[in-house]
Amino acid sequence: MATMMDPSLVMRAIKEEAAAERKLKRRVKRREYIRTMMQQYRQREKQDLARLRAEVASLEVELRHLGAKERNVKSEARPHDDTTLSWKDVALALLGERQLSFSEKQRLARQVAHVSTIAWEMNEWVAVHCPPLHMSPRHDVATWRDVTLLANPESRGLGKNWILEQMHHNTECTFVTLQRKLWNEYMLEPLIYN
Numbered sequence: 106m107a108t109m110m111d112p113s114l115v116m117r118a119i120k121e122e123a124a125a126e127r128k129l130k131r132r133v134k135r136r137e138y139i140r141t142m143m144q145q146y147r148q149r150e151k152q153d154l155a156r157l158r159a160e161v162a163s164l165e166v167e168l169r170h171l172g173a174k175e176r177n178v179k180s181e182a183r184p185h186d187d188t189t190l191s192w193k194d195v196a197l198a199l200l201g202e203r204q205l206s207f208s209e210k211q212r213l214a215r216q217v218a219h220v221s222t223i224a225w226e227m228n229e230w231v232a233v234h235c236p237p238l239h240m241s242p243r244h245d246v247a248t249w250r251d252v253t254l255l256a257n258p259e260s261r262g263l264g265k266n267w268i269l270e271q272m273h274h275n276t277e278c279t280f281v282t283l284q285r286k287l288w289n290e291y292m293l294e295p296l297i298y299n
Contacts, residue, residue, distance in 0.1 A: 222257070223257065223259050223260050223263070226255055226257055226260040227260055227263055227264075230252075230255055230260070230264060234252040234253075252264070252268065
């Protein structure tokens with residue numbers, strides 16, 4: 106008994122089979138391409154290796170030839186003396202000293218730049234916050250009491266030390282002025298008796 110199949114199912118099956126066949130052909134073609142590329146790659150690697158081995162052999166022959174020439178020149182130039190240093194030893198010693206002096210130079214340059222920055226900041230800070238010293242200190246004029254500190258930690262520390270020194274040197278003058286003010290206020294207060 107023959108069964109009738111739905112034509113849409115038959116068409117779908119044919120399309121799926123055709124798609125699977127195309128996919129298989131693409132996969133086979135890709136594998137062939139990869140195989141060919143790998144064969145070419147391996148062939149190039151073999152050629153490069155053979156070329157490098159030949160170059161090594163050639164350079165070794167040249168090295169032996171130059172070494173023999175150098176030995177002949179050395180033996181003819183001067184007799185061997187155990188107290189003389191070879192130029193390689195001298196160059197190595199000088200290289201070490203050069204590296205030490207170069208690193209020391211870099212360290213000193215960084216230190217000079219750092220100290221120069223702090224000196225410049227402190228110069229600017231003093232110029233902004235300190236009036237010229239052509240008169241004696243006065244308490245009614247803005248002085249070291251109205252300064253701001255810098256952001257750089259070392260400059261900030263120097264500024265704090267400067268402020269502390271100003272406070273220390275002006276302590277007596279400040280207390281004398283304060284005593285006078287307190288005394289005047291106390292004496293001028295009206296006496297109130299009950």
